[in-house]
Amino acid sequence: MLTGRRFRLKLTPEQAQACTEYGNVCRAVWNAALDQRREARRKGAWANYVPQARQLAEAKREPGLEWLKVAPSHLLQQTLRDLDRACREHGTFTVRWRVKHRWSPSFRFPDPKPMAVERINRKWGRVKLPKLGWATYRSTRPLGGVIKSATVSFKAGWWWISFLVDDDQATPEQHANPGAAVGIDRGVAYAAVTSDGRFHDRAFVTPGEVKRYKRLQQQLARQRRGSASWGRTLIRLRRLSCRVTDRRGDFTAQVAHRIASDNAVVVLEDLKTKNMTARASERNVKAKAGLNRAILDKGWHRLELALASKARYTGTKLVTIHPAYTSQTCHACGYCAADNRDSQASFCCTACGHRANADVNAARNILKAAGLAVSACGDGNMSQSVKQEPAHPRGLVRQPVSPVGIPRP
Structure with a gap:
């Protein structure tokens, strides 16, 4: 059966910058496709994955949209697939926008063929991802199965990778x-x-952490939104919540x-x-x-x-x-x-x-x-x-x- 394995990545500055750019491109594609779907619904029409994927391929050849080529194509296609599934399950006007300061960057590598995983030592392993190359991750447990896909996400100041693996187990017929x-x-x-x-x-939170969280909230409220100090305080808040x-x-x-x-x-x-x-x-x-x-x-x-x-x-x-x-x-x-x-x-x-x-x-x-x-x-x-x-x-x-x-x- 399918199960997940999550590990913390240790990226180089170049890899971290590339992941940030991939996340920004995927966010822009999500918002543009969602806006297109809502406009189509207002006119009584319907937009789904197939025409939007074709329009995405055409947009890459247009002048001024070369930044779409920064991210691998299958990442953007998977973003459109995720949006299509979200709209079908929750409704086009219920799905939320991916706002820059509220959304944590994430993107999925749906094809396991170009990926490879190696064990470096007892604590560390590395994974080969398209366009990123070999990335080191903290190996806290074996994968225990065949990789089906991999999702890279940013949470609380750290980059993470989640593997979807098939552990080759079946549900027992009787307990x-x-x-x-x-x-x-x-x-x-x-x-x-x-x-x-x-x-x-x-207890999931200590009294000291409650006081610290309130102090950081007060500090965040006094800082200018979008500034470097505001970003550092926000990361400290998110790490505490994480x-x-x-x-x-x-x-x-x-x-x-x-x-x-x-x-x-x-x-x-x-x-x-x-x-x-x-x-x-x-x-x-x-x-x-x-x-x-x-x-x-x-x-x-x-x-x-x-x-x-x-x-x-x-x-x-x-x-x-x-x-x-x-x-x-x-x-x-x-x-x-x-x-x-x-x-x-x-x-x-x-x-x-x-x-x-x-x-x-x-x-x-x-x-x-x-x-x-x-x-x-x-x-x-x-x-x-x-x-x-x-x-x-x-x-x-x-x-x-x-x-x-x-x-x-």
Whole structure:
């Protein structure tokens, strides 16, 4: 199966300058092609990859556009392919422009034939890229497969290369523990709580880094935009953010490995993180902003992606359920009421008196609802609509509650 391997590049000044120029050319091609697509849509027409690739080849021969020849042709063609895919998946008017000060340069070498990889020693390796020649990279792990493509990107002041490799592995037909299943509740107090009572969480940023980040933001605000000092401060900010992002990625990878290796079925709530972290329109703007930061800091969506990636190697089945009322329903008797949850951490059923940790209770409800869920691959056998709330047990009176999956104090 296909997987990624990312390494930090150690480029010469000439290679770094060439990569910067390649990134600028690809950004200009992206913006010009996107503008052309939007103009065509306004006129009721349609522009796709084939005519734009032909026009790109013609533009290279026009006077004044010789700078298009700086970058290899397949890099620009791949940029048009990426734009075509983005427009088809998200819509022409939803795809964003690549603004110079917001976009990190990146470009992809789609053809592996002219590329070659060699191991220099235990710590270093080198890769041969078209027009760049041999570039040294920090070899932290073996590639473990055949290279399909390579992407060079700039992040936090460093150049990186990501190899897409085929590791020649297949998803096992059966999990090592075929009868094991677990439900996962994602929250803001703990990143993930499983139905077996395990709490997965860690701090991704230290108090000192928070102070340093605020100080750098203040320093950046006092500097002239686009100046050399402004650029240096921006790189320091991005390196600090990159460190936090790497910790979050390491945490989600470890948790996903542990959960997927132990369980054949993993049940998650179908949470729309993008919608849940939308900006408040009028009231409670500050409170909503704090909740948005807490949700994004815990990496809910990244944990789901890590589980899906790890499930390919373990044979784990990922199942999603409707998130309504999982945190307000008693796992013992099934009684649902907003008053059941005393606080963020405490759950006490007002009907049967069952007490438990609120997150563990929610995780057990998520696992219990797996029999009514549609799998992430869409091959479930539900007899009712996915959007319909499961019926409550007979004899229990349903209380009017607010339709919020995870109520917060």
